[in-house]
Amino acid sequence: MEQLQRKLAEYTTSLYNEKILDEQFIQLQQLQDESNPDFVVEVVSLFFEDSERLLNELAKALNQANVDFKKLDAHVHQMKGSSSSIGAQRVQRGCIAFRNYCDDRNVEGCLKCLQQVKNEYTLVKNKLETLFKLEKQFVDAGGSFPIV
Amino acid sequence: MGMAAADLQFHVLAVDDSLIDRKLIESLFRSSSCQVTTVDSGSKALEFLGLQEEHDDQNHPNQPCVSPSNQQEVEVNLIITDYCMPGMTGYDLLKKIKESSSLRNIPVVIMSSENVPSRITRCLEEGAEEFFLKPVRLSDVNKLKSHMMKTKCKNNKQQQPEIIVTQEKQESIDIAHVVLPEG
Numbered sequence: 178m179e180q181l182q183r184k185l186a187e188y189t190t191s192l193y194n195e196k197i198l199d200e201q202f203i204q205l206q207q208l209q210d211e212s213n214p215d216f217v218v219e220v221v222s223l224f225f226e227d228s229e230r231l232l233n234e235l236a237k238a239l240n241q242a243n244v245d246f247k248k249l250d251a252h253v254h255q256m257k258g259s260s261s262s263i264g265a266q267r268v269q270r271g272c273i274a275f276r277n278y279c280d281d282r283n284v285e286g287c288l289k290c291l292q293q294v295k296n297e298y299t300l301v302k303n304k305l306e307t308l309f310k311l312e313k314q315f316v317d318a319g320g321s322f323p324i325v
Numbered sequence: 326m327g328m329a330a331a332d333l334q335f336h337v338l339a340v341d342d343s344l345i346d347r348k349l350i351e352s353l354f355r356s357s358s359c360q361v362t363t364v365d366s367g368s369k370a371l372e373f374l375g376l377q378e379e380h381d382d383q384n385h386p387n388q389p390c391v392s393p394s395n396q397q398e399v400e401v402n403l404i405i406t407d408y409c410m411p412g413m414t415g416y417d418l419l420k421k422i423k424e425s426s427s428l429r430n431i432p433v434v435i436m437s438s439e440n441v442p443s444r445i446t447r448c449l450e451e452g453a454e455e456f457f458l459k460p461v462r463l464s465d466v467n468k469l470k471s472h473m474m475k476t477k478c479k480n481n482k483q484q485q486p487e488i489i490v491t492q493e494k495q496e497s498i499d500i501a502h503v504v505l506p507e508g
Contacts, residue, residue, distance in 0.1 A: 201460050208352045208463075216352060223345050254409070258438050259345045262460045 178318045185311045192308065197301055202264030206322075221305055224263045228298050231256045235291050239284065249287065250279040256294070267297040335473040336360045336399065340370045340406035340418065341436070346459070350405065350436075353466045359473075362399075367406070367413030371421060374401065374428055401431055402473040407459075408437035408444065416448060423452045432472040436461055 192198045209216040231252050238249045257272035271294040278286030312322075337359050339350045347363040354361045364370050404422065408415040415435050422428045435448045438459040445456045454472050457465045 204460070204462060205349075208349075208356055210356070213352060213355075220345060220348055223348065227345060254438075255343070258343055258459065261438060262343070262345050262349055264460075 178315075178320055181311070181315045181318055182320060185315050188308060188311055192304055196266050197304055199264045199266040201262065205263060218309060220263060221309075224259050224265070225302060227259050228256060228268075232291075232295055232298065235294075239288055239291060244282075244284055244287075246279050246282050250276060253279060260298075265298075265301045268294060268301055271297045334358070334360055335402040335470070336362070337403045337405060337473075338370060338373060338401045339363045340365075340367060340404065340410070340415070342366060342407065342410045346407065346436075350461065353461060353463055356463065357466050357470070362401075367410060367415070367418035367421075370404065370406070370418055373399075374404075374422075376421070376425055376428060403432050403434065403469060405434040405436060405469075408435050408448070409439070416444075416451065419448060419451050419453055432469075434469060434472075 205217050205220060234252050235249065235256075238245060238252065253272050253275045257269055257276070260266075260268035260272060271290060275287065275290035275294060278290055316322075335358075337354045339347060339354070339361055341347045341350060341363070342365050344365075347365065351361045351363050362373065364373055404418075406415040406418055413421075415437075419433050419435065422431065422433055429452075432454040433452065434455045434457060435453045436457045436459050437444065440458055448456050455465075455468065
């Protein structure tokens with residue numbers, strides 16, 4: 178169990194070091210308690226759903242003959258907001274860059290950013306899913322949070 | 326930890342079009358022992374507060390601005406709203422609340438993911454108690470308790486608080502907080 182604990186701690190630390198997650202994620206964890214036991218997973222799941230929907234909308238919007246930059250910007254703004262709310266820092270930063278290209282009405286720039294945001298999203302999704310798996314293993318082995 | 330007496334429970338109305346942010350805000354206030362109602366738009370907020378809009382394309386156009394008979398028995402001690410929302414913005418909602426004789430004493434807090442000084446100033450001038458940058462933290466929520474006390478203790482004299490905007494970084498306005506005197 179000690180090994181699991183160490184693995185979990187190391188994995189978590191790496192996520193923060195690589196700036197995949199920021200302190201906002203810690204805030205989420207602090208809001209989780211006995212009365213709200215699945216809070217983090219619930220919010221993160223909402224983020225996954227929301228993001229996938231938005232990424233589809235973004236691809237569609239950029240595929241139009243006449244790109245509606247206002248709509249594009251609105252979607253990116255939404256994604257920026259939700260990624261910021263869960264602490265997905267790299268996704269959030271990708272969105273900020275994306276919005277600049279929207280302001281400049283630069284389709285090629287936007288396409289590049291979309292790909293970048295997609296990549297960062299996929300990364301954070303995989304990392305979080307792994308994190309939850311590790312946490313579950315830890316809890317199943319008798320561990321409890323917070324880890325001292 | 327929380328006070329058991331029912332009359333010390335604060336009721337917060339949270340307005341945000343983002344589901345994730347509504348969930349977050351709800352959790353933040355619940356962990357501070359507040360009762361929370363969340364709605365996803367300004368118009369729904371006004372509906373909840375018992376205020377019908379005069380010019381609402383969806384609803385009946387002949388409703389008076391304030392219908393005392395429609396007034397809900399629900400007491401709201403704080404309204405916290407996102408700034409950027411489709412349709413009615415948080416600023417529009419703030420204005421409507423401050424224009425209403427029945428609602429203007431409820432403290433209103435604005436949240437925004439964007440740090441736009443002119444936006445912040447405009448909201449504060451319109452009567453917002455605080456302006457928080459998103460994501461909102463537990464420490465922000467704790468600051469609001471004293472504001473909520475004001476509407477609970479209705480017999481307190483209404484003083485005009487001093488509004489001080491402080492900048493945490495001098496070279497650029499990264500965070501602007503409104504600091505009100507304690508109590």
